[in-house]
Amino acid sequence: MTDAHTMQEVQVVTGSNPGQDMYKWACDLFPVCRSLTGDGVRTTLDYLGNVMGGLGLHEIPSGAACFDWNVPDEWNIRSAFVMDENGNKVIDFARNNLHVVGYSEPVDVTLSLDELQQHLHSLEEQPDAIPYVTSYYRRTWGFCLSHNERMALRPGNYRVVIDSTLAPGFMTYGDVVIPGRSEKTVLLTSYVCHPSMANNELSGPVLLAALARLLRSRENRLTYRLILVPETIGTIYYLSRHLEELKRTVIAGFVLSCVGDDRDYSYLPSRRGNTLADRVLRHVLDAYHPGYSRYTFLDRASDERQYNSPGVDLPVIPFARSLYRRYPEYHTSLDDLSVISPEGLQHSFETMLRCIDIMEGNQTYKCNCLCEPQLGKRGLYPTTSVKNGYGDAVRITIDSLAYCDGQTDVLGIAEAIGIPADRCIPIMERLAQGGVLSCVTD
């Protein structure tokens, strides 16, 4: 009878227009020059903490040890330009903060074009795009520009100025825990170290903020831990300080990134491949967005690398529309506010919320009697037998009960009987209220 199971969609309730809000936040934050450290990160975290209703901020001194790493020096930049002999600023940080290689040392020199070329970065295959380049762990300086601009540079001398500071200071990050009835925790994380690019990365932090706002506005069974860090080093630092707690409590986690465009969703498994995070995202995408792209663990490239490293082994995977590296505007000035939209952000919000709501309802039940319970005396069964069996809801009820063995969670039951878990959850909850089932989730 599986073919008869209606695959009717369950609507997710998202409150008033989070898509519009998220897009506005992204517009406000777009001009800020973020990096691993520095005031751009602080500005961004202050703004997001404000819209999400509170965020704990942490300042970690440069040099702090975390596993195999140390927190780098703090970088701040005020201005930077390359000026030709006529006094024209042919490259100017004030026009686009991607023009300067992240973590560039201060410099004030005059160079020939040939000498300057050693410090320039452009993309021949995308001649209109300014590439995004950083050099966090080797001291150097450089400028990025479009290949067309680079080709237009004439021989001559150029004055090069970068007014930056790269010195001991602090790395800043934010986190907040929204407690639920259980200490079982869903981890949501995104990163705040990229300058003016919209899909990667601003879409992630604004989605995280919108989810935080909603989760704070309601009662939850699960606890939510939200983290906004600089990529890699921030996550490594966070894990070095919270690993035991995270391993004890986190049941699933997602790295939110590239979630503002309108393209297909992506699924990239954890190293183990079958954690709750994998199961719920795969289930939601299978049921509601089946055209999604499937990647392997080998395609990972963001903070899931740290969460899935041996010994850390936390159930964390990316949540993304088009995956990093797989869309043309990635890591260039083309990844601007036109790549994302209120509708794209809203869609991602609804999809992640569906995952969250399914995890909220993903209990394990045990039938309170042996053999099938008598549904008829509870008004859950047709009283007159007919040739073609019973309807869809009765069928789902009977099939769900057949798997309520105290070991299979609702996601497992929904997969076994071929229906979306969010159709199954209210049926199970009604049966539990009616005394037919007991919830045995530990």
Add this chain to the structure above:
Amino acid sequence: MTDAHTMQEVQVVTGSNPGQDMYKWACDLFPVCRSLTGDGVRTTLDYLGNVMGGLGLHEIPSGAACFDWNVPDEWNIRSAFVMDENGNKVIDFARNNLHVVGYSEPVDVTLSLDELQQHLHSLEEQPDAIPYVTSYYRRTWGFCLSHNERMALRPGNYRVVIDSTLAPGFMTYGDVVIPGRSEKTVLLTSYVCHPSMANNELSGPVLLAALARLLRSRENRLTYRLILVPETIGTIYYLSRHLEELKRTVIAGFVLSCVGDDRDYSYLPSRRGNTLADRVLRHVLDAYHPGYSRYTFLDRASDERQYNSPGVDLPVIPFARSLYRRYPEYHTSLDDLSVISPEGLQHSFETMLRCIDIMEGNQTYKCNCLCEPQLGKRGLYPTTSVKNGYGDAVRITIDSLAYCDGQTDVLGIAEAIGIPADRCIPIMERLAQGGVLSCVTD
């Protein structure tokens, strides 16, 4: 060398003509009006107990509790009709006992056609068929008729009489245990609650009776427990009284139903999917009747629902030709004696007997020596080596021995080497008699 393994069929020995006997029994029992309870059930069980050489009968009082259920009141019916203003019985129970909704309360009223229509059941898509309808757990009454008959009813007043009794009494069922050398038990069950329909259900009880007669006539290794009950409530009651014993002893079981037609076999797995019942039936159908239909556990609809419920978890699956609900005559008056045949019943008898004989021989063996035994000195190996190896029987012997590790049963070995288990069994038994193998079945 698997391609060289002759897939030669092994003949099953069935004794004299059980197909003809079963068909005669079905003809005798066809007119009886069976239901969950009542004298029709008693008549049927008496008849079957007689032909199968003995059946224990049990009378359970109405209201008896069993798990989440209670035994319903007893229903008996003497006559019923709907008479038009001219005194014509337009519907008459005496013509076909499907005309009355099962468990109809007594009634004697005169109604307009419109009022009568509320109590009529017909099938627009099968206008010649009287549907089979029951209302066990809600008190009501009704009549079933072909859609053509229903359309022919003219406006006017109709006298409606149902001369039935629905009152505390007893539910009747029968069972018998045929002991073998081991208490390991094969459970065979069928149900006796359907009025005049042939494939579903009379084919099941007559096959069960014929198997009982044969099993009683010979020595068996396994014990056989045969049960004839009203569907669902009878099985729930039986499980509520025998669960511990069944869980301790039953290694495989089959619900016999819809086994009298000539159509393809069906395989519907248990919830766990790989019990001995699944393995042996799949093996026999794969080897001998490969065109069978494969269903999922979600398609289950008869007493396997109770046997596979969580906590009961008995290894019981249906044994059926065309599965219930999947053949056109199902649950209508069209499911008459023309749907079944002596040949169809005989074929099902042979197939179930093949399953039984394989289970009888499905021991676990361990080789008595390390390395291959020297077959040559036992006359089991060609004494002169030749270019193309040895023949089929030698190959089966060598390959079987390679899996006699004291853990793999004969079914597992037959699957591993790609031959029917009933070709493997005599080879293993001969090797055991010759001292090459020891049987380690616990």
Add this chain to the structure above:
Amino acid sequence: MTDAHTMQEVQVVTGSNPGQDMYKWACDLFPVCRSLTGDGVRTTLDYLGNVMGGLGLHEIPSGAACFDWNVPDEWNIRSAFVMDENGNKVIDFARNNLHVVGYSEPVDVTLSLDELQQHLHSLEEQPDAIPYVTSYYRRTWGFCLSHNERMALRPGNYRVVIDSTLAPGFMTYGDVVIPGRSEKTVLLTSYVCHPSMANNELSGPVLLAALARLLRSRENRLTYRLILVPETIGTIYYLSRHLEELKRTVIAGFVLSCVGDDRDYSYLPSRRGNTLADRVLRHVLDAYHPGYSRYTFLDRASDERQYNSPGVDLPVIPFARSLYRRYPEYHTSLDDLSVISPEGLQHSFETMLRCIDIMEGNQTYKCNCLCEPQLGKRGLYPTTSVKNGYGDAVRITIDSLAYCDGQTDVLGIAEAIGIPADRCIPIMERLAQGGVLSCVTD
């Protein structure tokens, strides 16, 4: 990024020309008349022991018990012929030692052609080939000849002489252990009981000798146990005397046979299917010789039968180009020195050496830190981030590290990330030397 992993071949270092050496050895040994026992075996083992730099020889008395078997009598043959009435030797052992059925009793009689025919063997479907026939365990005598020769025999009397000895004596075999730093052992075995045939069997013993010579010339992590025995009875005897030791130490083993031709490789799994021997051979063939033929365990026909028998359960599989029985010259006089070649032997040598080298490097590593180690400070990571990620070597490093969980061996890691294990091994060894990884192989 898996598609970017270069599948660049790793070169195996084989020393000076082993292919030429092996072919010369095969030519020297080709004329010797080998059998289960006798001086031909001793001559062969002496020769091979000499070229491989030492081989322990063992003489086992006839009748010695080993599991279900006894060592047979020793057979030696000096001459044999069939002479027609004109004194022509129409069949002469001196021309080809395949002419006499192995283990033929001495005989000196005159027979009619009809009587003689009872003792002749030929192959109608290969009329130019002398078949290879033995009768080890039933006393008889016989001659083999091409079908064309047989057809040419004219009616008349024939004098038949076989000057052989079949009497209590000894069975001879050889073995040697080349110790490594670990007592974990790779077993390499071949058999020395076939008369003048080149691919089956001389290619196996000469490959074993060449591998022994190389393994002795270098330091090894693993221990190598090399065995040259008569097929079946020799292996059964060996197992009967060494089983506990082999079970404690052997991690993988190969029966070398049919390794001198130029045809595709074969893979025939062990009974369990996933031993280290299976994994490494499958891996090497998948990565470097993907056109290989896949067989099932049921196709086994040589000493792997004994190694895989229940209770013995040693991880031993064949190593072969075209598998025994599957090439046209098999077990006939056509399997002569033209079937094998220096190039074919060299290729097999390199492939088995690649398996050996991968097993040598197949350690299990654990990352010494949590999260990803900082590769940049060790010069293993690009210092400037770019749009398209990092190169191939960095990617392999990062992906390998992701599986260094102290449980997955290098083969498992190479399979997970889709590269040849011999590309992965030097990267892991460099990381271990740099302190990033610890080797936890027990």
